[in-house]
Amino acid sequence: MANCIYHKGKEKYPNLFLPIRIGNIRLKNRIIGAPTSPSMITAEGHFTPEMIAYLEEKAIGGVSVVTYGEAIVHSATGKSHNKQLQLDSFGVKQGMAQAARSIHNAGAYANIQLSHGGKYGGLASVGGDHNCCDVAYGPSHEMTPMGEVQEMPKELIMEIVESYKTGAKLCKDCGFDMVQVHAAHGWIFSQFLSPVLNSRTDEFGGSLENRARFLLMVLDAVREGVGPKFPIEIRLSGDDLTDIGLGLEDCIRVAQMVDDKVDLFNISCGNHEDPDVFCRTHPSAFYPRGVNVYLAAEIKKHVKTPVACVGSLNDPAQMEEIIAEGQADIVEIGRALLADPYLPKKALEGNADDITPCLRCYECFGETAKSETVKCTVNPTMGQQLQEKYPRRTPERKKKVLIAGGGPAGMQAAITAAARGHEVILAEKSEKLGGNLHPAGAPYFKKDIIDFCNVLINRVEKAGVKVVLNTEVTEDYIKEVSPDALFVAVGSNELRPPIKGIDLPHVIMAVDAELHPEKLGKKVAIMGGGLVGSEAAVSFNHEGKKCTIIEMKGVIAEEVNSFYRGGLMVEVEKSADIYVNTKVKEIVPEGVLCERNGEEFIIAADSVVCALGFRAPYDKVDALCSLVDEYYIIGDCKNVGQIYHAINSAYYAAQLI
Ligand SMILES: Cc1cc2nc3c(=O)[nH]c(=O)nc-3n(C[C@H](O)[C@H](O)[C@H](O)COP(=O)(O)O)c2cc1C
Ligand code: SF4
The missing domain is CATH 3.50.50.60 (FAD/NAD(P)-binding domain)
Incomplete structure (x- = not known):
């Protein structure tokens, strides 16, 4: 028998880890990294080293395909966000080739999404603060609160079709193994497909067949650009969920029209630019996980090409069920891979209980819009992949580390310090670990926080940390333990201002x-x-x-x-x-x-x-710090903040000892 490594996950999730052929490539599992395009892009529209490291880590984490999102094919008219990869920008190839190589070297296929923002090229889009292109071209003339949209002339349509072909070929030349045509989320093809936005009277308007013509021409052009068998994926809506877009029935018809032209469907929904449905396109915690899978399942009934689903999938058991039940052939995951790029590997190796869950808090989107970087509330190294490549200074000696406070910051510091080889004591004054994660996770839509808390507790246990509950760290306790280093993670106190009547029983x-x-x-x-x-x-x-x-x-x-x-x-x-x-x-x-x-x-x-x-209890913090030579203040008692600040401050402080 061949020498094979036995992976527990293959037994538990047999369908999820079943290879599948898409065009001329063989995916090692059914998990694809959904397209993401955080803003780590140069002003010229090229990949930065940070972006390459970000993409590479997803491949290291075990997905079969890493997809970069929204590479703009025609940047004079189609740039929908401030900073995007521009396939027609001089010098773009080097970073792309490097990204593809890094992804390959880490064991995955490299995929790239071809996109054009349509009218949002010339209008400020959500998360963008200026109009990226001089003129906004949509299917038809339109006056919007953000500005005027011009009807796209036919010559421009033909030029854009050509740019898809050139762009797709360029991606292939740079080493990408697959391309994805973005035909959802409100961008150019959603606009042309819309019976409301598209009021053209030429061959690109009117019937659904006419409104789909541009998309079909683009798919043919992309095929010409990449040649036969090269996998072409299409991201299509299963339902635009708006009154200007397509419903499920029409989406099925569009899927049938393109069925012969693509190798994989990815069925998403909603509209990036409509705040009411943004939280369905990127499902919020108010929806059950996998809320959009039914759309992929419906489309799958009507096409012969494999279908991928997407939307708040985080649990390998649910992914397995989706594939086993035939609802989709592949799952695509976006935020779950920001929260934990190693999700596929952990599932494969039987460590699913160590997967850091995405909290669906949208801080990743917020950060990329705000600072042109990316971060994640629960993953301190997200966006820091390049910096993480520098070797860390090894500890000079094993230290006795006392951590005061078992909330998220205290737990994260304990896990990191223990991983660095220190002897760690985690003292918590209440009867359980978790601190403010418990009230924060109490609402019915915040269960993700409780899951995250349990992952941390589990890691604390596995790290060999000595946990001491019902113990407040006091001067006497510090004297008794005599630590080499102290982490102060005592959290914050609720404000109770002296309003008249505040002491009333209700x-x-x-x-x-x-x-x-x-x-x-x-x-x-x-x-x-x-x-x-x-x-x-x-x-x-x-x-x-x-x-x-x-x-x-x-x-x-x-x-x-x-x-x-x-x-x-x-x-x-x-x-x-x-x-x-x-x-x-x-x-x-x-x-x-x-x-x-x-x-x-x-x-x-x-x-x-x-x-x-x-409010942070600064007096208490100062008193504790005065008792030791080496101390670190982390979490809410440093600055009252969100879970991100607790985890981030703890992780990096604990790397210093
Ligand atoms: C930071 C970030 C950037 C994204 N960029 C793109 C993009 O460029 N193109 C796209 O089609 N979707 C993009 N998405 C959406 C994802 O591909 C995915 O459809 C969506 O997040 C829902 O899946 P999830 O719940 O697994 O995250 C992005 C998502 C995130 C979190
Ligand atoms: S920042 Fe929030 S929404 Fe984004 S991946 Fe992390 S936990 Fe999920």
Whole structure:
């Protein structure tokens, strides 16, 4: 018998790890890295070394194919975001060839998505802050709030068709093994396919066949560019979910039209540019995982070409089920690979319980729009792949490390310090590890956070960390343990301002309320409309409470990235009455006395939740730090922040010892 390595995952997920042929390539498993295009691109539209390292790590993690997203074929008209790979930019090839080689060398195939933003080339798109091209060309003339759209002349259509051919050939020449034509998410082909946006009277408008003509011509041109058998994937919508787009029936018809021209379908949905459906295209935590798989399953019934599904898939068991049941032939995963690029490898090796789950918090999108880099809340090395290649300084000696506080920062520091060979004691004053992850994960739509907490707890255990519960780190305790280094990770305290009536029995702090919603009456007034207060309203309303949010500022959930906020606001507005620009004057037995525009009124409530923020306990931190020579302050007690700050500060501080 051949010498073969036995992988537990193949037994557990036999269909997921079954090879499949797509065109002239043989995929080693059914997991493809979905197209992603964070902004690590030069101003000329070339890959940066950071981007290459980002793509390479996905290949190392075990996907069969790594897909780079949105390479623009015609940058004079089609650049939809500030920084994108431009296939027609002089000098673009070197980085592309290097990326393809890095992906190959790490054991995966390299795929690249060919795209054109259509009218968004000349209009500012979501996450972009300027119009990238001089003129916005769409299928038809249109006046939009962002500017005027010109009908795309026929000569330009033909030029763009040609640019797909040239672009596809260039990708092949640079070593890519596959191309994906992007025909979804609101970009050029969604616009031409739309019966509303496309009102042309020539051969590119009118019937669905005519509206699909441009796409079909492009697929033929791409085939000409890459030659026979070279795999062409198409990203198609299963349902645009908007009143300007196609529904499932029409999407099936389009799929049938292109069935002979492609080697793989990837069925997505929604529209990148419509905030109401962005959270379905990139499903939010308000939807069950795999919410869009049914669309791939429907399309699959009507085509002969293999079909991939996509959308918030994170669990190999669910992926296995999808393939075993014939809902799709392949799963594509986007954010799950940012949260944990090693997901496929961990599944294959039987370590699925160590997969870091994506929290669907959209910080990755937020960061790429904000700073032209990428980061992930739960993965401190995301976006740091290049820096991570430098060898780390090995510890001079094994140290005794005491970590005060078993929240996310404390746990992450313990895991990292133990991995560096230190003796680690993790002391937590409560009866369990997790800290504020428990209240944060209490709402019904935040289960991902509890899963993440459990992954960390599991890692702490496996790392051989000595966990001491029900133990507050005090001066005496530090003297007793006598550590070489101390990590202060004591978290933050909820703000309880001296508002008149704050000590009334129906006032409850937000953390307590999240953990014990049974303590709340029927009518709940939430003081503070930040992220905590807003999410609490959705959560309590789900428990049957009537909620009111009282916020002093003009907007609620202001601090959260706009991508998450879009999905959240839909839920908050359904769940609560919202009073902005409203001051709490006093808490009274029948509710909260408020003032807005000089007018006083009472918001009736049985329970008043105090969600007015958190403060780091600086005095306590200073006192602990004064007792040792080597200390590190991490997480909320350094600066009150989000889970990202806790994990990131802990991971990198622990690398220093
Ligand atoms: C940072 C980031 C960048 C993305 N860029 C692209 C892109 O360039 N083209 C595209 O079609 N989809 C893009 N997507 C969407 C993903 O391909 C995927 O369809 C979507 O995130 C839903 O899958 P998921 O829930 O597994 O992340 C991007 C997603 C992320 C997280
Ligand atoms: S930043 Fe949030 S949404 Fe993005 S991959 Fe990480 S956990 Fe998922």
